[in-house]
Amino acid sequence: MSTDMPSPRAAWWTVAVLFAAYLVSFVDRVIIGLLVEPIKADLQLTDTEFALLQGMAFALLYTVLGLPCGWLADRYPRRWLLTAGSAIWSLATAACGLAGSFGQFLAARIGVGAGEAVLPPSAVSLIVDSFPPRNRALAMSVYTAASSIGAGAALLLGGAVVAAVAQSPRVDIPLIGPIASWQAVFLIVGLGGLSISALALTIAEPPRATRQGPQSTSAELWRHLLAHRAVFLPLIAAMVLYAILAYGLLAWVPAFFMRSYGMGAAEVGLKYGLVLLVFGGGGGLAGAAFAARLTRRFGSPGLIACAIAAALTGPLMAFAFASHTPTIALLWFAPALLTYTVPSGLAIAAMQSAVPSAHRGMAAALYYLLIGLFGMALGPLTIALLTDNVFGTDGLRWSLATVALASAPIAAILFWKAARPHADLTAQGES
Secondary structure: OOOOOOOHHHHHHHHHHHHHHHHHHHHHHHHHHHHHHHHHHHHOOOHHHHHHHHHHHHHHHHHHOHHHHHHHHOOOOHHHHHHHHHHHHHHHHHHHOOOOOHHHHHHHHHHHHHHHOOHHHHHHHHHHHHOOHHHHHHHHHHHHOHHHHHHHHHHHHHHHHHHHHOOOOEEEEOOOEEEEHHHHHHHHHHHHOHHHHHHHOOOOOOOOOOOOOOOOOHHHHHHHHHHOHHHHHHHHHHHHHHHHHHHHHHHHHHHHHHHHHOOOHHHHHHHHHHHHHHHHHHHHHHHHHHHHOOOOOOOOHHHHHHHHHHHHHHHHHHHHHOOOOHHHHHHHHHHHHHHHOOHHHHHHHHHHHOOOHHHHHHHHHHHHHHHHHHHHHHHHHHHHHHHHHHHOHHHHHHHHHHHHHHHHHHHHHHHHHHHHHHHHHHHHHHO
């Protein structure tokens, strides 16, 4: 181990900055969901066009640039990459506030995805090289907690911003002039995010860890995946289905509260954001604690926990969407979000444990590629297509319920199917 490794204080400061970057990135990514109605009205968009802005536009470069950004993170100072990436996604978010057409908004959202593609590989690389092996799991857990906590906090912060600028339909911005309130939200959030670029420069660039063993190749990884397809086919399929549900919820649940109950964006951000932060943030930890109590009688404990949680998630979500009042919906969302977030950490951990150490980086890249391509692109779009073509604008709740009832139970079956061969495979590696 290099004696040049950052001090514990410097290493945890790095985690704090990365957590803040992940949180800000979620604000930039999620806040569009609080502004569905005014954006659609001003730009005259359909639900399908809006879903493309939420999912496909962001996912396009976010997923495609993931591997090239990982290549850059292995060769160039990661704090400079984070500085550049956060500046790009923040300025692109601000550009969303200046968009006057679907095409301009689409281009800006693509820019948000391009900038945020830098964050995952740079963050993981920095954490691995900043901590000794015994502390890496804790540091990584703190960083990844921003995925659930960040989504809830994004709604809380976004709701506060919406409330601050929504006192009038127009806001006068210096040097720009009068613009719509929703445009001001994007400008405020985007320009505020430039603070991450400054914070990234304070990160201590650690020496790179020396990799042991042969270098991984894509051919070797694919051979391993095919040789153990009884594990990986159902496991990857389950994670893709879960990603479709996850990004669909992220995109459309705020609009569900607004359309079904007449709630304002700020109220949705406060109430649903708080429930998501508390129960969504606790689901991963609760799932890990539950899995630790299970035996290998039916297979891998982590995947059995995922199967049980996914089986519960579909009905709980359906009850939430069918609720007659927002209070009852939120009461159903509390346990639904707790079970729904259980697989977020356990499933990727199961995949990593079933892959030889020389291939784990590429396996992680494959994971993010798949959930990006299918989850971000198809989740919001599937719900929008159901709403536009099947249930109608007032039937958003039934579109969401349909996706939850279709994806989560099937994912539960797939998690269960992968559990036994996964236990056998990992037992071979431990022996």
